Amino acid sequence: MSFPWAEQYTPKNxxxxxxxxxxxxxxxxxxxxxxxxxVPRNLNYFWNFGVLxxxxxxxxxxxxxxxxxxxxxxxxxxFSTVEQTMRDVNAGWLMRYAHANGASFFFIVVYLHIFRGLxxxxxxxxxEMVWLLGLVIFLLMMATAFMxxxxxxxQMSYWGAKVITGLFGAIPVVGEPxxxxxxxxxxxxxxxxxxxxxxxFLLPFVIAGVIILHIWALHIPGSSNPTGxxxxxxxxxxxxHPYYTAKDGFGAGxxxxxxxxxxxxxxxxxxxxxxxxxxxxxxxxxHIVPEWYFWPFYAILRAFTVDFxxxxxxxxxxxxxxxxxxxxxFLPWLDxxxxxxxxxxxxxxxxxxxxxxxxxxxxxxGGAPAEEPFVMMSQVAAAYYFAHFLxxxxxxxxxxxxxxxxxxxxxxxxxxxxxxxxxxVAVPAx
Amino acid sequence: MAIVEHTxxxxxxGDDGVRRxxxxxxxxxxxxxxxxxxxxxxxxDQMNPSADVLALASTEVDLSAIQPGQAxxxxxxxxxxxxxxxxxxxxxxxxxxDASTLRDPQTLEERTVDGKKQWLVTMGxxxxxxxxPLGAGEGExxxxxxxxxxxxxxxxxxxxxxxxxxxxPKNLEVPKFSFTSDTAILVG
Numbered sequence: 102m103s104f105p106w107a108e109q110y111t112p113k114n115x116x117x118x119x120x121x122x123x124x125x126x127x128x129x130x131x132x133x134x135x136x137x138x139x140v141p142r143n144l145n146y147f148w149n150f151g152v153l154x155x156x157x158x159x160x161x162x163x164x165x166x167x168x169x170x171x172x173x174x175x176x177x178x179x180f181s182t183v184e185q186t187m188r189d190v191n192a193g194w195l196m197r198y199a200h201a202n203g204a205s206f207f208f209i210v211v212y213l214h215i216f217r218g219l220x221x222x223x224x225x226x227x228x229e230m231v232w233l234l235g236l237v238i239f240l241l242m243m244a245t246a247f248m249x250x251x252x253x254x255x256q257m258s259y260w261g262a263k264v265i266t267g268l269f270g271a272i273p274v275v276g277e278p279x280x281x282x283x284x285x286x287x288x289x290x291x292x293x294x295x296x297x298x299x300x301x302f303l304l305p306f307v308i309a310g311v312i313i314l315h316i317w318a319l320h321i322p323g324s325s326n327p328t329g330x331x332x333x334x335x336x337x338x339x340x341x342h343p344y345y346t347a348k349d350g351f352g353a354g355x356x357x358x359x360x361x362x363x364x365x366x367x368x369x370x371x372x373x374x375x376x377x378x379x380x381x382x383x384x385x386x387x388h389i390v391p392e393w394y395f396w397p398f399y400a401i402l403r404a405f406t407v408d409f410x411x412x413x414x415x416x417x418x419x420x421x422x423x424x425x426x427x428x429x430x431f432l433p434w435l436d437x438x439x440x441x442x443x444x445x446x447x448x449x450x451x452x453x454x455x456x457x458x459x460x461x462x463x464x465x466x467g468g469a470p471a472e473e474p475f476v477m478m479s480q481v482a483a484a485y486y487f488a489h490f491l492x493x494x495x496x497x498x499x500x501x502x503x504x505x506x507x508x509x510x511x512x513x514x515x516x517x518x519x520x521x522x523x524x525x526v527a528v529p530a531x
Numbered sequence: 532m533a534i535v536e537h538t539x540x541x542x543x544x545g546d547d548g549v550r551r552x553x554x555x556x557x558x559x560x561x562x563x564x565x566x567x568x569x570x571x572x573x574x575x576d577q578m579n580p581s582a583d584v585l586a587l588a589s590t591e592v593d594l595s596a597i598q599p600g601q602a603x604x605x606x607x608x609x610x611x612x613x614x615x616x617x618x619x620x621x622x623x624x625x626x627x628x629d630a631s632t633l634r635d636p637q638t639l640e641e642r643t644v645d646g647k648k649q650w651l652v653t654m655g656x657x658x659x660x661x662x663x664p665l666g667a668g669e670g671e672x673x674x675x676x677x678x679x680x681x682x683x684x685x686x687x688x689x690x691x692x693x694x695x696x697x698x699x700p701k702n703l704e705v706p707k708f709s710f711t712s713d714t715a716i717l718v719g
Contacts, residue, residue, distance in 0.1 A: 264660040286609070287584075288609055382611065406697070408700075
């Protein structure tokens with residue numbers, strides 16, 4: 102779907118006309134990410150992160166397929182083939198560092214994309230499906246990243262795999278059979294490594310598929326915007342190309358500069374030295390931590406230290422960790438305020454930033470050792486996280502008095518630049 | 532077969548409104564469903580441990596070199612195994628505790644072989660998330676209860692390897708083992 106004033110695809114080159122009659126793929130691209138997609142004229146730079154996440158996925162797929170050409174998925178050789186890629190394969194070091202740091206950058210842009218959605222209420226009707234599909238992508242990303250981290254078969258790979266599959270062991274009765282089934286043994290071994298490699302190769306393409314659904318669902322109502330006011334007429338939109346291809350292109354340049362800075366000057370900054378030691382089932386690293394992008398969830402997992410009635414602490418931690426993500430699937434129905442953008446929600450605005458700080462603190466705690474005062478702090482921060490979504494947000498939606506909304510996107514844009522002429526009167530879309 | 536009297540365009544309806552086609556639909560879909568389940572089972576089961584992984588030899592451990600207060604770390608079913616000879620003091624400490632007050636109530640007697648109470652044989656796998664606890668090696672942190680300490684999430688085990696503090700729900704697992712002589716055990 103598109104707005105009625107969207108530009109029409111009219112191929113002039115006879116070859117393109119011929120293709121358009123047989124397989125209108127160029128038409129599809131034109132309407133999806135070309136001039137045929139009208140986009141609100143007031144998007145800010147936070148709207149760049151969707152495209153940047155797509156770029157990060159492309160980097161991961163290209164470098165990942167290349168890494169797979171030089172990798173041996175067998176516990177006897179996995180560690181050494183990765184080192185061989187680093188030392189002997191032409192530009193192998195570049196591929197590996199780009200792939201490892203690319204994962205981090207993928208999560209950085211996705212987290213910014215998610216918080217953009219949280220602040221501007223992008224998850225609200227009529228875009229709930231866009232939000233839900235985005236969460237599915239996020240879950241797939243987490244699974245992919247976890248399995249990818251096991252492949253170099255270093256100490257953190259091995260122990261990370263053991264701890265994370267151990268989470269399933271916490272489920273009563275069926276837990277241990279599930280853990281054994283996931284690993285193909287009683288501890289991570291060759292069978293685990295092989296299946297993780299197979300799935301790590303598969304899942305990015307599944308992610309690409311869900312991204313297509315995510316964009317499809319987005320294009321039905323069209324993109325949201327910083328005011329949260331829906332598009333009312335042609336004066337509220339500009340064509341995606343060239344306006345936002347240019348803006349996203351600039352964003353991509355900034356993204357790549359930051360990526361290259363880390364890739365070339367500090368490629369191991371986000372890694373763990375322990376993962377340069379080959380996996381050893383008899384020696385646990387002194388401090389097992391997952392990659393930084395899992396830290397907030399890891400902190401929630403470790404926050405539970407006391408049994409509650411008949412539920413053991415271990416199971417509570419696992420349930421809380423999964424609940425912290427599953428909770429987000431209910432967000433469109435927990436926040437019932439009709440106003441989308443946090444800009445016009447004075448109370449929500451404050452609590453949004455408290456949530457951001459809370460998640461950052463959880464992240465810091467997830468990387469800290471499991472001792473006091475960190476455990477107690479994790480408990481407080483984890484409790485606040487749940488309270489935000491389950492108590493604070495529904496209450497705010499109920500009692501908050503939002504600021505007056507602008508009449509239209511155009512009105513908001515012109516007001517910003519001090520122009521309030523007659524052109525601001527919205528022309529309703531038919 | 533009842534004679535169909537009313538005018539049904541398909542001519543297949545019985546008196547009760549159930550068409551013969553409904554039966555065929557249900558039968559066909561059920562048959563395909565059973566077939567699908569039969570296909571999915573091996574697809575799932577192939578991920579379970581293979582025969583070579585399951586072909587687990589039992590492990591024999593020589594105890595002669597382990598002095599009181601010492602422990603060794605070996606492997607059983609590709610996972611770490613701790614074998615420890617407790618000192619008189621450690622046995623006394625373990626016996627002093629009222630087992631019923633523990634998270635996973637067990638006495639030292641229940642965790643060792645009759646008459647060989649000083650030999651504590653446990654898996655070296657923390658019951659929280661499967662890390663290898665410290666305390667078997669010389670000079671390692673034994674935690675505040677003098678047994679084992681898991682560095683991952685801070686679980687402390689006492690001198691009978693029973694959970695005393697931290698997130699682990701159970702005592703370190705005692706595998707099935709028997710003495711083959713005074714100085715050797717067979718685990719598994």
